[in-house]
Amino acid sequence: MLEIIDLKKIYPTGTKALDGISLSVDQPQVIAIIGPSGAGKSTLIRCINRLVEPSSGQILLNETDIAHLGRRELRKARRRMGMIFQEYNLVDRLTVMENVLSGRLGYVSFWRAYRRSFPKADVAAAFELLERVGLKGYHNTRADALSGGQRQRVGIARALMQAPDLLLVDEPTASLDPKTSRQIMRLLTELVQERGTPALVNIHDVALAQAFSDKIIGLRDGRVVFEGVSDQVTEAVLTDIYGEEDWSTTIRKVDDAENGTGPDSTEQKNNGILRESASG
Numbered sequence: 001m002l003e004i005i006d007l008k009k010i011y012p013t014g015t016k017a018l019d020g021i022s023l024s025v026d027q028p029q030v031i032a033i034i035g036p037s038g039a040g041k042s043t044l045i046r047c048i049n050r051l052v053e054p055s056s057g058q059i060l061l062n063e064t065d066i067a068h069l070g071r072r073e074l075r076k077a078r079r080r081m082g083m084i085f086q087e088y089n090l091v092d093r094l095t096v097m098e099n100v101l102s103g104r105l106g107y108v109s110f111w112r113a114y115r116r117s118f119p120k121a122d123v124a125a126a127f128e129l130l131e132r133v134g135l136k137g138y139h140n141t142r143a144d145a146l147s148g149g150q151r152q153r154v155g156i157a158r159a160l161m162q163a164p165d166l167l168l169v170d171e172p173t174a175s176l177d178p179k180t181s182r183q184i185m186r187l188l189t190e191l192v193q194e195r196g197t198p199a200l201v202n203i204h205d206v207a208l209a210q211a212f213s214d215k216i217i218g219l220r221d222g223r224v225v226f227e228g229v230s231d232q233v234t235e236a237v238l239t240d241i242y243g244e245e246d247w248s249t250t251i252r253k254v255d256d257a258e259n260g261t262g263p264d265s266t267e268q269k270n271n272g273i274l275r276e277s278a279s280g
């Protein structure tokens, strides 16, 4: 599905943001990308759809090398990647339905888009998606009348309207409260499975990444320093990714709050880092 080979990005300022990233995604999974601020998470996500131009390397999406496409081909290839943003990127004065349908703009003709006349099948698909993301009945609501969680649901529906081969998700929960964050991550994991579309999710919350991803990639200084499943994210791994810190306390606090397990919990004693199942 996606294979990244030796991807490098050096910004004009001389900052080496990506220093030879290689990774592959061959199943419809949620891949969480974690790492400290400045590790290159955003740059990585944005290089994949060329919002940021890579300096070198290959980005193979179903065998097409995105990194070396001309402008016209790139426009086509971008339709195969759905992007979900931290700040939702909705058009506030448009309705929920119009925002979701804008996910089809790359497909419909200029005049149809200009007149906002979308094919019936697209409108039906949009209604179906709105129901799936929990926004049934909201199609005529203006985007600026929604809560943060609802806005992100629109963002997810819009990305899926493209029927993409890959979802690129940049800090989807950074502007949301903890409960809404979990609901959004849960929805995302379910949709990845239902649609068979893998998602690369840049996320700074380690506990959330552990709870809702199939695989975790740890970045530091533009390099992959960890690749594994949630249970393999040990304190040593976190130290490797983020640097020295008392990770046991930090993680336990999160788990106590989220799972209602106290410090005496047997499960916790046996398993330094708790996680909940993705379906939880």
Ligand code: ADP
Binding pocket: 011, 012, 013, 015, 016, 017, 035, 036, 037, 038, 039, 040, 041, 042, 043, 044
């Ligand atoms: P993260 O998402 O992990 O916080 P970023 O990808 O945003 O990391 O940034 C990686 C590095 O690249 C940082 O050192 C950052 O300062 C630098 N950087 C990001 N964007 C730019 C830019 N447009 N110009 C110059 N340097 C940048």
